[in-house]
Amino acid sequence: MVTINSPGLWQRARVQAANCADDMYIGWRSYKNVASSAFNNGRYQASYLYAGTYKTGRSISFPKGTGVPNLGTLSFNDNAESGYFDTTRSGSGSALCL
Numbered sequence: 001m002v003t004i005n006s007p008g009l010w011q012r013a014r015v016q017a018a019n020c021a022d023d024m025y026i027g028w029r030s031y032k033n034v035a036s037s038a039f040n041n042g043r044y045q046a047s048y049l050y051a052g053t054y055k056t057g058r059s060i061s062f063p064k065g066t067g068v069p070n071l072g073t074l075s076f077n078d079n080a081e082s083g084y085f086d087t088t089r090s091g092s093g094s095a096l097c098l
Helices: 086-091
Strands: 002-005 012-015 035-039 047-050 059-062 082-085
Antiparallel strands (some): 002 012
């Protein structure tokens, strides 16, 4: 799950992906490059955030049950464009991902 600040609303919104998100543009709304914190609620796998869509660019990882309240401490604030769990990184571009 990635917690993001909604631009212009000054409220927190949550984006949850059960498998993966190739592009953080979900529905009518873009969640690209606005994540300020991240937490891996998974029970079995590490999760990964990438600076580019479809697993491109710089990445950061979170073991299960961990996260950071401020992605700026990892120089990753407002940079996430895609996200995956261990077993879904090979599913990039498939119907498995958002």
